[in-house]
Amino acid sequence: MSIRKTKIGRRAFIKNTSLAGGGLILGFSILNSCSTEKEKSMAVKEMPEEWFEMNAYLKIGDNGLVTIMAPNPEFGQGVITAMPMIVADELDVNWQDVIVEQANFNAEDYGWQFTGGSQGIRRRWEGLRLAGATAKAMLVAAAAKTWNVPASEISVAEGILTHEQTGKKAGFGELASIAATMEVPEEVPLKNVKDFTIIGTSKKSVENKKIVTGKPLFGLDYQYEGALVAMVEHPPAFGLQLKSYNDESVRAMSGIVDVFKIKTLEDGFKRGYFDTNAFTDLLVIVGKNTWEVMNAKKAMKAEWEPIADSKYLMDQFGTEVEVEVPGGLESTTDHYAKMKEMASRASTVMRQDGDPEKVFRNADNVIERSYSCPFLAHNCMEPMNFFANVTDEGAHLAGPLQAPGLTETTVAARLGIPVEKVEIELTRMGGGFGRRAYGHYAVEAALISQQVKAPVKLIYTREDDMTFGIYRPSYYATYRAALDENNELIAFHVNAGGVPESPLFPNRFPAGTVEHYLAEQWAIKSNITIGAFRAPRSNFMAGAEQAFLDEVAEAAGKDPIDFRLELLEKAKNNPVGEENEYDPDRLAGVLKLVREKSDWDTPKPGVSRGVSAYFCHNSYAAHVLDIVMEGDRPVVQNVVCAIDCGIVINPDAAANMAEGAIIDGVGNAMYGVLSFKDGKPEQTNFDTYRMIRHTEAPKQVEVHFVQNEVDPTGLGEPPFPPVFGALANALYKATGRRYYHQPFNADHSELLG
Amino acid sequence: MANYILNINGKRLEVEVDPSTPLLWVLRDHLKLVGTKFGCGMAQCGACTVHIDDTAVRSCVLPVSSVAESKITNIEGLSADGDHPVQQAWMEVDVPQCGYCQAGQIMTAAALLKQNPNPTEEEIESAMNGNICRCGTYLRIKKAVQIAAGKTS
Ligand code: FES
Ligand code: FES
Numbered sequence A: 001m002s003i004r005k006t007k008i009g010r011r012a013f014i015k016n017t018s019l020a021g022g023g024l025i026l027g028f029s030i031l032n033s034c035s036t037e038k039e040k041s042m043a044v045k046e047m048p049e050e051w052f053e054m055n056a057y058l059k060i061g062d063n064g065l066v067t068i069m070a071p072n073p074e075f076g077q078g079v080i081t082a083m084p085m086i087v088a089d090e091l092d093v094n095w096q097d098v099i100v101e102q103a104n105f106n107a108e109d110y111g112w113q114f115t116g117g118s119q120g121i122r123r124r125w126e127g128l129r130l131a132g133a134t135a136k137a138m139l140v141a142a143a144a145k146t147w148n149v150p151a152s153e154i155s156v157a158e159g160i161l162t163h164e165q166t167g168k169k170a171g172f173g174e175l176a177s178i179a180a181t182m183e184v185p186e187e188v189p190l191k192n193v194k195d196f197t198i199i200g201t202s203k204k205s206v207e208n209k210k211i212v213t214g215k216p217l218f219g220l221d222y223q224y225e226g227a228l229v230a231m232v233e234h235p236p237a238f239g240l241q242l243k244s245y246n247d248e249s250v251r252a253m254s255g256i257v258d259v260f261k262i263k264t265l266e267d268g269f270k271r272g273y274f275d276t277n278a279f280t281d282l283l284v285i286v287g288k289n290t291w292e293v294m295n296a297k298k299a300m301k302a303e304w305e306p307i308a309d310s311k312y313l314m315d316q317f318g319t320e321v322e323v324e325v326p327g328g329l330e331s332t333t334d335h336y337a338k339m340k341e342m343a344s345r346a347s348t349v350m351r352q353d354g355d356p357e358k359v360f361r362n363a364d365n366v367i368e369r370s371y372s373c374p375f376l377a378h379n380c381m382e383p384m385n386f387f388a389n390v391t392d393e394g395a396h397l398a399g400p401l402q403a404p405g406l407t408e409t410t411v412a413a414r415l416g417i418p419v420e421k422v423e424i425e426l427t428r429m430g431g432g433f434g435r436r437a438y439g440h441y442a443v444e445a446a447l448i449s450q451q452v453k454a455p456v457k458l459i460y461t462r463e464d465d466m467t468f469g470i471y472r473p474s475y476y477a478t479y480r481a482a483l484d485e486n487n488e489l490i491a492f493h494v495n496a497g498g499v500p501e502s503p504l505f506p507n508r509f510p511a512g513t514v515e516h517y518l519a520e521q522w523a524i525k526s527n528i529t530i531g532a533f534r535a536p537r538s539n540f541m542a543g544a545e546q547a548f549l550d551e552v553a554e555a556a557g558k559d560p561i562d563f564r565l566e567l568l569e570k571a572k573n574n575p576v577g578e579e580n581e582y583d584p585d586r587l588a589g590v591l592k593l594v595r596e597k598s599d600w601d602t603p604k605p606g607v608s609r610g611v612s613a614y615f616c617h618n619s620y621a622a623h624v625l626d627i628v629m630e631g632d633r634p635v636v637q638n639v640v641c642a643i644d645c646g647i648v649i650n651p652d653a654a655a656n657m658a659e660g661a662i663i664d665g666v667g668n669a670m671y672g673v674l675s676f677k678d679g680k681p682e683q684t685n686f687d688t689y690r691m692i693r694h695t696e697a698p699k700q701v702e703v704h705f706v707q708n709e710v711d712p713t714g715l716g717e718p719p720f721p722p723v724f725g726a727l728a729n730a731l732y733k734a735t736g737r738r739y740y741h742q743p744f745n746a747d748h749s750e751l752l753g
Numbered sequence B: 001m002a003n004y005i006l007n008i009n010g011k012r013l014e015v016e017v018d019p020s021t022p023l024l025w026v027l028r029d030h031l032k033l034v035g036t037k038f039g040c041g042m043a044q045c046g047a048c049t050v051h052i053d054d055t056a057v058r059s060c061v062l063p064v065s066s067v068a069e070s071k072i073t074n075i076e077g078l079s080a081d082g083d084h085p086v087q088q089a090w091m092e093v094d095v096p097q098c099g100y101c102q103a104g105q106i107m108t109a110a111a112l113l114k115q116n117p118n119p120t121e122e123e124i125e126s127a128m129n130g131n132i133c134r135c136g137t138y139l140r141i142k143k144a145v146q147i148a149a150g151k152t153s
Helices: A037-042 A079-091 A120-147 A172-179 A208-213 A290-299 A332-343 A356-362 A404-415 A440-452 A462-467 A538-555 A560-573 A584-598 A651-671 A721-735 B023-030 B085-093 B102-115 B121-127 B138-152
Strands: A002-005 A051-055 A058-061 A066-070 A098-102 A154-157 A160-163 A168-171 A187-190 A228-233 A240-246 A256-263 A281-287 A301-306 A310-316 A319-325 A348-353 A365-373 A385-391 A394-399 A422-426 A456-459 A474-483 A489-499 A516-523 A608-616 A619-630 A633-644 A701-705 B002-008 B011-017 B049-052 B055-058 B071-073
Touching: A051 A120, A051 A172, A058 A120, A058 A172, A066 A079, A079 A098, A079 A120, A120 A154, A120 A160, A120 A168, A120 A172, A120 A187, A160 A172, A168 A172, A208 B085, A208 B102, A228 A290, A228 A440, A240 A256, A240 A281, A256 A290, A256 A440, A281 A290, A281 A440, A290 B023, A332 A365, A332 A474, A332 A489, A356 A474, A356 A489, A356 A516, A365 A538, A385 A440, A394 A404, A394 A440, A404 A422, A404 A440, A440 A456, A474 A538, A489 A538, A538 A560, A538 A608, A538 A721, A560 A584, A560 A608, A584 A608, A584 A619, A584 A633, A584 A701, A608 A721, A619 A721, A633 A651, A633 A721, A651 A701, A651 A721, A651 B138, B011 B023, B049 B102, B055 B102, B085 B102, B085 B138, B102 B121, B102 B138, B121 B138
Parallel strands: A066 A098, A228 A456, A394 A422, A489 A516, A633 A701, B002 B071
Antiparallel strands: A002 A187, A051 A058, A058 A066, A154 A160, A160 A168, A228 A281, A240 A301, A256 A281, A310 A319, A348 A516, A365 A474, A385 A394, A385 A456, A474 A489, A608 A619, A619 A633, B002 B011, B049 B055, B049 B071
């Protein structure tokens, strides 16, 4: 047991008695999500008559039911279940008696309500535990006072307080009204890992029942009396802007209410980090229902003109930077030609150890390979959308957002109202993958509502969604490795860049394992916008680096796992440099676990295996991927995955996430591409953008977690990047061919010569 | 504009819409049956799958005029209380991640099992191939279909 000060998020623990009692429960109870008869019979509690608020995260009903608020937006990563599990464990309530509610955006109560960077659980771990532990301490204090016994003699389990010496017992519900009036303690004890009763046990998503019965959960499902439907039309190509439009015929179309222009961001507006937007001038069509607006949108006549070179100011979390946007209509062929050229030059040195050039000159064996990847679209299944109702009183918004805090600021600034007048409801998101951190569509909805003076739901078509920008960038990396006569790695060089940013992580593996090391980077400016995409930059670098290391291991005549473990041994015992980002023991740990679980050392006839391991977002993942050839079609038969993300809150849900990351990785590595011709995306919907489907998914995925007591770190992203390398390495074994350029199913000879 | 009396989820519901309006938008906008999702609008993703006379179809490309005589079932009418074996299996396996594709997946799976109560793994995969899951829950979907098959047959 450890004692923690309750200072963190203290505001959230100040009880608000005015809220105690009553209140509409919008959330979802385990009671309603039962899937088996057994669970149903266990869940007997009715709704309480009165609720008592203990702190911003939880309130207790007079019958012992507990409502726990899920602070972060949910997009499939399972925090709506996992975060309340953490609170419930420290509270010592029976999970059956928990109702979960999604919190709206409320920074004062819940701080940084951000879904992204695999940081949710990691950053909230202590705060959520404190929320539960504080409430428990107040219940204990209430019992001590009522029974007139020392608090230290009271034990708590499954929602029951017990004083053994006197035989007194009470449920949370009986003491909630008194507990809510107790002092918030200055410090509270937190449990030891071994005493967790809910954390580490698999709980099904609290929203399953709603999902499988089609209840309105998502932004697109948001209902509001009298809401109009709006769609926007953006330029058909990057490098173009709206010149003029003719709405005469469109205005006369059935159901059309208004057609106008909006400017999402004023010129000169200092943008926030997530205000990325290539298309700030939009045509808007507002009407009574979706189909009519869709038809009007198709009939709209607009003229577009080229943009000039321009600049804007961005506030990068406190640092002001000037971003240059070049004019011109870009094409993928030009991007690749430029990337190849840049890669052949010396670039900006980000890290150098020893004297790599000298070692390369004198080495017995130098291996050099280049890797590339195209732009990708996020393609969340639920297209971008948002509801807004802007009135004189303020702005009421609702929809799918990963970074509501930052979007709120922009909405307020753009509407010219104080942030306090902007209220954002967080709906469940139909996927995010980074895309919904960029909340331009919420700002657009607000401006449209302000203009038409009515509640409005803005809906993107799939085409709008896929061609709006905010993509995973296109990258290129060249690696060199030098081996000595004993096949020891003596120098390593990576030179990486992209359009429009570099993917380089200069201090990740194998930095620190080799005496002579050089990491350089470059970037090519572009007017195509980019954004965070599941494990930004890592999603390319891991694949390139891990495929390259496979080739180096082969050249050195070593088993690829042994080769990596030898390097990690060096990084542990004799690290080069002090900036190394990863923990060599934990990286070695996942490699060892995956070796054991996949039975790597026993060759399987007819099966081609590839291995890969990577560290990112504070967690470690390694995969062994098996391919079986069916004719000339490679089939991913099995993927064994080992992950070290510290304590795992909800193991089966965590496994689901890793399975998804692996399938997503195979899909993007094999098929994912978004290309451009004269600024125009060449893929606009799922007929041209190839997504992985059922028949192409790995036939089996096994997920194993390293068991330790390290505070939890992220999981949404870490299992994704290593898939690319494991797949490339297995494909090599299966086909005898190395796969350097994504997507692997395409012929890149025209692009890369 | 035309008037239609549709047979949806066992109820007769009246709408006045343009005959070209896809069933998807009639369900979502006019009848507020938003369980059926919009993903692509061109019969590529399966998010909008409903049953017409027990067959899985893509409602996003199906003009309302063509279904006026048919028995239409969407996710909200698949069972009274989420107790269809496919829905049960989905919860048991904890299939959903974001959940957005799942109404469509469930409708395709339920239609498959109606026609083929004991599908092989390959039959499941190919029947489900028109339903994209961006989150990659394909393996759990397959498992859930197998569990549901065990219960329905
Ligand atoms: S929305 Fe109908 S198939 Fe995609
Ligand atoms: S669960 Fe997210 S798209 Fe399928």
